[in-house]
Amino acid sequence: MDWKESDTVGMTSVNEGIAKVFDRSKNSVINEHGLDVLVVKNFEDTKIPSLVAYDVIVIDYYNPSRASELLRAIRSSPYEEVYLKAVFVVSYGREVDPIDEGLADGILEEPKLASYISKIEWILKTTEEIQEVSSDFTGRKILLKLIRFLYSRQTNLKPVPSSKSIMGYSFPFLDVNVQQKDYQEVLDILSVGLERGLLDEDFIDYTHLCSNCLSGFINYRETCPKCGTRKHVSQNTIHHFVCGYVGPESDFQEKDSLKCPKCDRRLRHIGVDYDKPSLVSECENGHIFQDPVMKTFCFNCHEEADLQDLVDYPINEYSLSASGANVAVSGSVKQKKKVEELEGFVSLSVFKTFLKVEVQRQKVLQKTGSVTYMNLMLSPETLKKHQNDYSIFSHDLAQLVKNQLKPTEIVSFLNDDVFLVLTPESDSEQTSARFQEIRDTLLRMIKNNLGGGDKDRIFFETFEMELTDEADSILEKINQEINIF
Amino acid sequence: MWQDLADYFNGMTTATFFRVYWYLFIIEIPRYLLFDYFILIMFYLRRFSQRHLYREAKSRFWAESPLISILAPGKNEGKNIYKLVKSLEAQTYQNYEIIIVDDGSDDDTPIIGRSLEKAGLIDLFIRNEVRGGKASAANLALRYAKGKYILHLDADSSLDMTAIERIITRFYMDSEIGCVGGNLKVRNADDSLAATMQGIEYLMSISVGRIITSYLGIYRIISGAFGAFKTDALKRIGGWDIGPGLDGDVTQKFRKMGYKVVFEDRAICLTSVPTSFSKLAKQRLRWSKSIIRFRLRKHIDVFLPTQNFTFLNMISSLENVLFNVVFAFLWLFYMVDIIIHFPETLPFIIAIKLCIYTVVNYMQFFALLAISERWKQELKFLIYIPLKSIYNGYYMRIVRIMAYIKEMYFYSSYKDNWNPAKTSDKAMQHGRL
Ligand SMILES: [Zn+2]
Ligand SMILES: [Zn+2]
Ligand SMILES: [Zn+2]
Numbered sequence: 024m025d026w027k028e029s030d031t032v033g034m035t036s037v038n039e040g041i042a043k044v045f046d047r048s049k050n051s052v053i054n055e056h057g058l059d060v061l062v063v064k065n066f067e068d069t070k071i072p073s074l075v076a077y078d079v080i081v082i083d084y085y086n087p088s089r090a091s092e093l094l095r096a097i098r099s100s101p102y103e104e105v106y107l108k109a110v111f112v113v114s115y116g117r118e119v120d121p122i123d124e125g126l127a128d129g130i131l132e133e134p135k136l137a138s139y140i141s142k143i144e145w146i147l148k149t150t151e152e153i154q155e156v157s158s159d160f161t162g163r164k165i166l167l168k169l170i171r172f173l174y175s176r177q178t179n180l181k182p183v184p185s186s187k188s189i190m191g192y193s194f195p196f197l198d199v200n201v202q203q204k205d206y207q208e209v210l211d212i213l214s215v216g217l218e219r220g221l222l223d224e225d226f227i228d229y230t231h232l233c234s235n236c237l238s239g240f241i242n243y244r245e246t247c248p249k250c251g252t253r254k255h256v257s258q259n260t261i262h263h264f265v266c267g268y269v270g271p272e273s274d275f276q277e278k279d280s281l282k283c284p285k286c287d288r289r290l291r292h293i294g295v296d297y298d299k300p301s302l303v304s305e306c307e308n309g310h311i312f313q314d315p316v317m318k319t320f321c322f323n324c325h326e327e328a329d330l331q332d333l334v335d336y337p338i339n340e341y342s343l344s345a346s347g348a349n350v351a352v353s354g355s356v357k358q359k360k361k362v363e364e365l366e367g368f369v370s371l372s373v374f375k376t377f378l379k380v381e382v383q384r385q386k387v388l389q390k391t392g393s394v395t396y397m398n399l400m401l402s403p404e405t406l407k408k409h410q411n412d413y414s415i416f417s418h419d420l421a422q423l424v425k426n427q428l429k430p431t432e433i434v435s436f437l438n439d440d441v442f443l444v445l446t447p448e449s450d451s452e453q454t455s456a457r458f459q460e461i462r463d464t465l466l467r468m469i470k471n472n473l474g475g476g477d478k479d480r481i482f483f484e485t486f487e488m489e490l491t492d493e494a495d496s497i498l499e500k501i502n503q504e505i506n507i508f
Numbered sequence: 509m510w511q512d513l514a515d516y517f518n519g520m521t522t523a524t525f526f527r528v529y530w531y532l533f534i535i536e537i538p539r540y541l542l543f544d545y546f547i548l549i550m551f552y553l554r555r556f557s558q559r560h561l562y563r564e565a566k567s568r569f570w571a572e573s574p575l576i577s578i579l580a581p582g583k584n585e586g587k588n589i590y591k592l593v594k595s596l597e598a599q600t601y602q603n604y605e606i607i608i609v610d611d612g613s614d615d616d617t618p619i620i621g622r623s624l625e626k627a628g629l630i631d632l633f634i635r636n637e638v639r640g641g642k643a644s645a646a647n648l649a650l651r652y653a654k655g656k657y658i659l660h661l662d663a664d665s666s667l668d669m670t671a672i673e674r675i676i677t678r679f680y681m682d683s684e685i686g687c688v689g690g691n692l693k694v695r696n697a698d699d700s701l702a703a704t705m706q707g708i709e710y711l712m713s714i715s716v717g718r719i720i721t722s723y724l725g726i727y728r729i730i731s732g733a734f735g736a737f738k739t740d741a742l743k744r745i746g747g748w749d750i751g752p753g754l755d756g757d758v759t760q761k762f763r764k765m766g767y768k769v770v771f772e773d774r775a776i777c778l779t780s781v782p783t784s785f786s787k788l789a790k791q792r793l794r795w796s797k798s799i800i801r802f803r804l805r806k807h808i809d810v811f812l813p814t815q816n817f818t819f820l821n822m823i824s825s826l827e828n829v830l831f832n833v834v835f836a837f838l839w840l841f842y843m844v845d846i847i848i849h850f851p852e853t854l855p856f857i858i859a860i861k862l863c864i865y866t867v868v869n870y871m872q873f874f875a876l877l878a879i880s881e882r883w884k885q886e887l888k889f890l891i892y893i894p895l896k897s898i899y900n901g902y903y904m905r906i907v908r909i910m911a912y913i914k915e916m917y918f919y920s921s922y923k924d925n926w927n928p929a930k931t932s933d934k935a936m937q938h939g940r941l
Contacts, residue, residue, distance in 0.1 A: 260636075260648060262636075262640045262644045262648075264640075264750075264930050264933075264935075265931075265934040266749060266750075267640075267643035267647055267746075267747070267749050267750040268746055268747065269644045269645075269648040269651060270647075271651070274651075284746075285746030295930075296934060298638060298640075300612070300636035300637055300638045301634060301635060301636045301637060301648075303634060303652075311632055311634075311652045312625075313633070313634055
């Protein structure tokens with residue numbers, strides 16, 4: 024984060040007063056209801072760390088793309104005191120992009136905050152509260168950010184229709200926080216939140232997405248059922264009552280009027296001397312049809328498919344559950360501590376230490392070891408069964424894992440569902456094969472002894488440590504897979 | 509009783525015999541027995557002597573193998589379409605397209621038709637959201653037909669394997685032939701007495717009648733249930749006009765254009781007939797009204813010396829009007845005469861007439877079985893033949909007379925809901941078409 028190193032704070036002195044509020048070349052600070060408000064107009068002068076000094080940020084929307092950039096930078100910051108900042112957009116009547124609106128705490132007509140005072144106060148209070156807790160939340164950091172953002176706003180995560188989102192809907196706060204606009208990741212984060220009981224969902228809409236790439240940017244094509252061409256014209260048929268002739272409208276067309284080709288009478292009044300009983304299409308190859316075949320074309324991946332191939336994807340609004348609110352403040356998930364107290368498990372920091380030692384050791388011995396992560400993805404059904412005895416359940420689960428490991432292996436229980444195992448001096452292929460067996464055994468035991476079912480899954484991957492590797496680079500590699508540090 | 513009968517015969521002179529039975533001996537026996545069988549014999553002799561011509565025509569037809577457009581317009585026929593398609597798959601001749609027009613069905617016909625079209629079993633399925641009547645549905649199918657010949661079928665009919673081959677071959681025998689009627693037989697003759705009687709009627713009266721009129725060149729009605737047309741000619745006359753009786757009407761227009769119209773008794777189509785006498789009466793009322801509407805109103809010009817006048821067309825209509833309309837009223841007059849003047853011997857008269865008819869009917873029946881291609885199935889009609897004289901002689905006559913009177917005085921065919929009101933009203937306004 025290069026903002027961190029920046030130093031200058033572009034701000035004008037309070038004394039220069041309200042007159043400067045309309046001067047677009049300079050930021051200004053005003054004081055409203057005892058709050059220090061930074062009004063940002065000069066984006067060049069605004070450095071992120073400096074924002075910490077103000078209670079409220081108001082961004083002038085005269086340059087939407089710069090305003091948007093700043094909003095994104097604030098919300099994607101890793102620091103609570105930045106990403107939880109109360110930020111408003113003053114639009115002066117301009118239309119505000121819905122994503123920007125979703126990132127801001129409110130849209131103002133002019134820089135007056137009176138109606139938002141209680142909201143701002145709540146944000147300030149909770150931010151302070153949260154900041155004081157040193158988080159040992161080991162799940163995805165983005166999830167914790169989201170939970171804290173929602174908690175400090177007392178709001179829900181609402182899907183915003185957006186042409187910029189490949190799915191058609193965007194969750195602005197998550198969008199700016201995932202790395203490469205990978206929508207799958209956004210969905211993953213939300214489903215982890217649901218799985219862990221931190222979020223609740225409420226159905227909003229179905230989107231119809233390309234089955235190939237989950238894009239909602241779909242063109243619907245009507246094609247000839249006989250030859251598949253897109254070139255066809257459809258027209259009404261006309262039934263001339265008096266003579267019984269029926270044919271496409273073009274049969275009747277004569278300059279500006281309609282005349283029956285069979286009896287030469289001029290058509291005058293629809294419903295009285297003629298009607299239009301059907302619609303018939305003719306393609307460039309002379310095929311006649313009434314029901315064109317609907318094909319879909321994905322603008323994103325260029326795949327042509329049948330209508331029924333589209334994926335009906337539910338779009339939900341997410342709200343914080345009671346336990347989610349708890350986590351937002353405490354920064355930790357209750358059960359985790361108990362697991363860490365288990366015999367034979369080490370905390371992540373201890374694990375890192377062991378890893379560093381191992382890295383040094385293998386450089387001396389010229390023998391490599393490996394690190395394996397195991398990710399338990401238990402089905403909602405299984406989790407529901409253990410709603411009330413969850414700590415006992417996860418205790419049992421941890422014990423099961425531990426029993427499968429060798430005495431020389433170091434294991435850390437990262438959170439409710441991820442284990443890290445350090446296997447010294449080992450061949451990664453053999454280790455991987457062993458973990459495959461462990462996985463099968465665990466699944467069987469979960470099913471037989473812990474009320475699990477066929478939908479429970481365990482993912483694992485073994486990373487071989489190169490002689491050149493450092494402890495951090497190994498963990499970085501793993502994190503790219505599971506995104507939890 | 510038998511004594512009374514003996515007395516009745518003893519007391520009768522030749523003069524009184526003719527006074528009572530003149531209608532039978534002057535009209536019915538000469539017309540329906542002697543004349544018919546003379547012509548039938550001529551017909552079979554000619555067929556035999558021309559059999560090489562038929563074979564040559566057939567090979568010309570196969571050499572060309574033209575596309576045939578099979579049109580089956582109708583309302584609520586969904587359940588029949590699949591059976592029709594399957595019966596067509598069994599045809600010896602396979603170069604055809606199937607066009608189904610759904611005339612505003614209110615059942616699941618659109619779903620069935622559309623899925624058959626998707627499955628490639630029918631070539632074109634057109635759905636009309638609002639009903640336009642049989643003629644308009646057929647015309648819409650015709651508009652998109654690409655074949656050289658049109659085969660018009662009822663969706664609930666099914667064809668003998670060789671039916672298409674045989675009906676189309678006739679066009680190759682004589683280039684002046686514009687349309688060919690196929691031979692209808694009753695599929696559901698076992699369903700009820702009404703259906704059985706129609707089975708007998710189709711076999712003995714309708715088929716024979718068509719062979720005779722076709723031989724004489726005065727064949728008038730190509731049944732919509734199974735008829736073939738030259739596509740270009742049919743398009744030139746603008747297809748079908750609104751019914752009822754549209755089949756007779758379109759045939760008449762072909763005749764007026766100078767085309768020959770023939771019957772092919774060996775092209776056989778099985779059709780379903782009404783299964784109750786009341787439904788049958790309704791159907792025949794409609795058919796009979798059309799004689800008045802089309803022969804005596806719309807196409808009255810065939811009797812007039814216009815430039816389109818041909819002797820055969822006049823005879824054709826004349827025969828139709830004479831034997832149906834005039835004779836029907838003549839019979840009514842005859843029956844009233846008998847009832848008034850011979851009330852006491854009426855039961856004898858009716859019984860004797862039925863006996864004579866039955867004997868004649870059996871003779872006819874056996875003659876027809878001898879030449880039928882499915883005589884084994886038709887043998888079951890044997891025990892019902894005695895009822896034929898009541899069916900033909902009384903039931904049908906009364907239905908016909910009612911129809912003529914209704915149509916002549918009340919134009920009732922224009923009010924028939926067989927056609928949507930919008931079309932009938934227009935036909936009525938525009939000079940009673
Ligand atoms: Zn096409
Ligand atoms: Zn017209
Ligand atoms: Zn795609």
